[in-house]
Amino acid sequence: MNKKLLAAGAALVLGAGFSLSALAQAKPDVMVKQRQAAMTLQGKYFGPLAGMAQGKVPFNANVVARNAEFLGALSQMPWDGFDASTSGVKSAALPAIWNDMAKFKSAQELLQGNVAKLVAASKGGNEGAIKAAIGDVGKSCGGCHDNFREKKQ
Amino acid sequence: MNKKLLAAGAALVLGAGFSLSALAQAKPDVMVKQRQAAMTLQGKYFGPLAGMAQGKVPFNANVVARNAEFLGALSQMPWDGFDASTSGVKSAALPAIWNDMAKFKSAQELLQGNVAKLVAASKGGNEGAIKAAIGDVGKSCGGCHDNFREKKQ
Numbered sequence: 001m002n003k004k005l006l007a008a009g010a011a012l013v014l015g016a017g018f019s020l021s022a023l024a025q026a027k028p029d030v031m032v033k034q035r036q037a038a039m040t041l042q043g044k045y046f047g048p049l050a051g052m053a054q055g056k057v058p059f060n061a062n063v064v065a066r067n068a069e070f071l072g073a074l075s076q077m078p079w080d081g082f083d084a085s086t087s088g089v090k091s092a093a094l095p096a097i098w099n100d101m102a103k104f105k106s107a108q109e110l111l112q113g114n115v116a117k118l119v120a121a122s123k124g125g126n127e128g129a130i131k132a133a134i135g136d137v138g139k140s141c142g143g144c145h146d147n148f149r150e151k152k153q
Numbered sequence: 154m155n156k157k158l159l160a161a162g163a164a165l166v167l168g169a170g171f172s173l174s175a176l177a178q179a180k181p182d183v184m185v186k187q188r189q190a191a192m193t194l195q196g197k198y199f200g201p202l203a204g205m206a207q208g209k210v211p212f213n214a215n216v217v218a219r220n221a222e223f224l225g226a227l228s229q230m231p232w233d234g235f236d237a238s239t240s241g242v243k244s245a246a247l248p249a250i251w252n253d254m255a256k257f258k259s260a261q262e263l264l265q266g267n268v269a270k271l272v273a274a275s276k277g278g279n280e281g282a283i284k285a286a287i288g289d290v291g292k293s294c295g296g297c298h299d300n301f302r303e304k305k306q
Contacts, residue, residue: 033193034193037189037190037193041191074226
């Protein structure tokens with residue numbers, strides 16, 4: 001019963017931003033694998049859009065709309081995986097994440113906000129506006145990686 | 154220009170079920186990593202629901218609704234990663250996938266249909282119906298793994 005109360009309490013405290021790790025008590029290495037999976041898929045669905053914004057891939061409004069919707073879901077998925085319990089697991093995550101969680105959270109919200117704007121733009125049908133919105137999403141990815149992710153050598 | 158035409162043609166032929174691999178020309182090992190990422194996240198968001206249906210995790214309607222929505226997106230993500238070009242990449246995928254693509258596709262659609270039913274049930278608020286819908290999603294996972302995924306030793 002204690003465990004049940006604990007999980008229910010965690011859900012209440014966390015509200016809409018519930019932590020599945022609290023509910024499922026995922027192990028640190030599993031949480032790292034899951035958050036990396038979310039990043040991999042953000043890359044899968046953002047990559048072609050970045051290509052379109054840069055003129056390297058033919059613009060396709062249907063692909064943008066579909067991928068933007070996917071990114072709307074995916075951009076909510078990595079963050080509970082950056083639990084403090086994972087700070088010792090080998091990954092590209094920098095200690096800055098746990099040293100400045102407020103800044104890290106702002107970066108997440110910036111991405112989510114820009115993805116929401118991209119979803120809206122993708123329904124509007126204005127290619128220029130859509131490409132600008134893609135660019136803003138890309139900047140949010142980069143902004144977070146610059147501060148919180150180990151640079152590739 | 155040839156490449157552009159090719160990609161545009163692929164998008165036309167594939168229609169709504171567009172293949173990002175065709176657009177982005179992803180390498181086989183990247184496609185395997187991406188499809189495995191989608192499976193990992195389906196596990197992340199289905200796991201707690203399975204636990205609820207089995208009475209191992211306290212039932213939480215908000216978590217079910219949120220995870221069901223995520224699964225609605227995630228259950229569309231793995232399949233273009235099972236491109237024939239990946240059949241030589243080491244993974245748990247069985248040759249049956251490429252030998253009976255129609256059956257594999259039916260299994261995908263069964264999962265997607267059951268996830269859609271779970272999304273609907275999660276909005277209805279009937280705990281028994283929600284748990285039954287969770288059970289059906291679980292069966293669709295298992296049904297596909299039984300036929301198309303190497304058994305863990």
